[in-house]
Amino acid sequence: MKHSGIGLRYRAQVAARVAAALFGGYAVAALLAIACAWALPATRIDAVACGTIAALIVLPLIAMGCFWARSALRAWTGILLALGVLALIAFAAGWRP
């Protein structure tokens, strides 16, 4: 799938996936850190530490997911869904950006 011809379409697809993995992945990880910091049943600083650990674990996994997805559009859809869910959790737990 990846090796068939290097046309403009293919390049755009790859660029969109790289962007999803880099920027989208980082945004999801950052929001996960925030959601944990606010929603975990622990003292705030303990929850921050757990959230930071979790965020760094999921960051490479999201990047893998963005390249696993059948298309760049699906990768971005997944990113946006994850961002929405995490923002909702953090917001419900009292986080205000």
Add this chain to the structure above:
Amino acid sequence: MKTGFRLAMTWLHDWSGLVIGWLAFAIALAGTLSVFRQEIGNWARPEASCCVTDSAAAGAAAVRWLSTHAAGSPAWYIRPADARSTTTSAFWTDPKAPDGYVLKWLDATTGSPDGLRQTLGGEFFYRLHFELQLPYPWGRVLSGSVAIAMLLALLTGIVAHRRIFADFFTFRPGKGQRSWLDAHNLLAVTALPFHLMIAFTGALTLSTLLMPWGALSAFGNDEAALARALNPAAIDRAATGKPAPLAPIRPILDEAQRRFQGGLVDIAIIHPGDAAAVITVTRAEDARVGTQAATLSFDGVSGRLLAAHDEHRPGLATYNLLYALHMAHFAQPMVRWIYFLSGLMLTAMIGTGLLLWTAKRARRVRERGFALVERLNLGFVGGTPIAFAAFFIANRLLPTDLSGRPAAEVHAVFWTWAFLIVFAIFREPAKAWRDLATTAAVACAAIPLLDELSGSWRADAVHVGVDLVAFAFAGAYAAAAMLAARGATKAGLQSTGRRWGTAA
């Protein structure tokens, strides 16, 4: 679908590996040497006499010297000499210094830097490992990003080389690209838990820069509140401007050792000579996993204990445990050697991965971009170890009283590095490989020989250890140079094998 997943992961493995490969190779090798940071420091300062058992006495001597030579400084940070390090390191802020701080190594008994050659020692490799000789915070952000990408390359690599565990016992030497691939797999599988652990915990040590959002969302810009939450025993108070003599340091350090039931690792003195002075002592981690797990703060004038904290909070204790796994301060000599060998395997895995990237594409594409990558791969993989060896060589060759000596040693590394990379760009790859391996063999063998010729050698674990490692490397590079001269490696680099579809 299954093959689609593997193809996608192979693509990601190849490209993420190449993008970070050169930096990751240098970071891994510098980190491997940092395992023996103190020992390299001891080797680099042969004037220091061996083996301090009383780190409280060394700390007190350093405080005495600093009281006269760094009296105006707002803060001193002291790491006293101990069973591992023959010298005390002292770092103090000084608005008049060009970098805003001074870093010196002090004699354990006199507390003075006189008579010791000034060198960064193992601190050079330690700092290079996560600061890359770049200004704060860019070096740290860059190395932290490389750590995350390394984790990604490892995870995708497990998928890409799908027969990685089955192929563990396969090694087909002298078969060009296949041999590189087998070596790459073997190095990956043997220490895979270490590779995963060190990449992840490496990112974690820089998490305050990489992933500050949880802390920022909870504490905003209130850094003082965050610092209090992180370490309740850290006292943050402003200087009063009223001078007051520092309390006798020895009883404070003795008290700290009694409470810690062991060594001290760091002594921080804030506002020394001021009425608001604070002395903070943290516990050494020998035999205990957990960075800065215990802290004591004393009033700098009366010597009274102000606050004590022992870290037991689950989230922070987990964070500290992961942090400590990366730093390996807790490790006894045997474990330290395992870290060292695993680190070498990680470095070699990155190196073989880079060479594979070019071997895999050698018959498919022959563009100018490809030729440049092929040559830069050689320059970095072959040149970095030589550049690092140049540090040890410069340490023995430069005059001991040279002013600006620590910087001169660092310049030796970077000039060597730059020269070798340029050399590899212009030299035909097969010949460059042979030349670099030969140079590396000579450079490694030169380290113990110069040590002996300069009269610094003595029969202790540090010198014997450096000799053994240096000669082992020299032997390995000599063998590689002979192989390269016979053309076996040339075949490997230019790929004789059949057409290569995907990895594994």
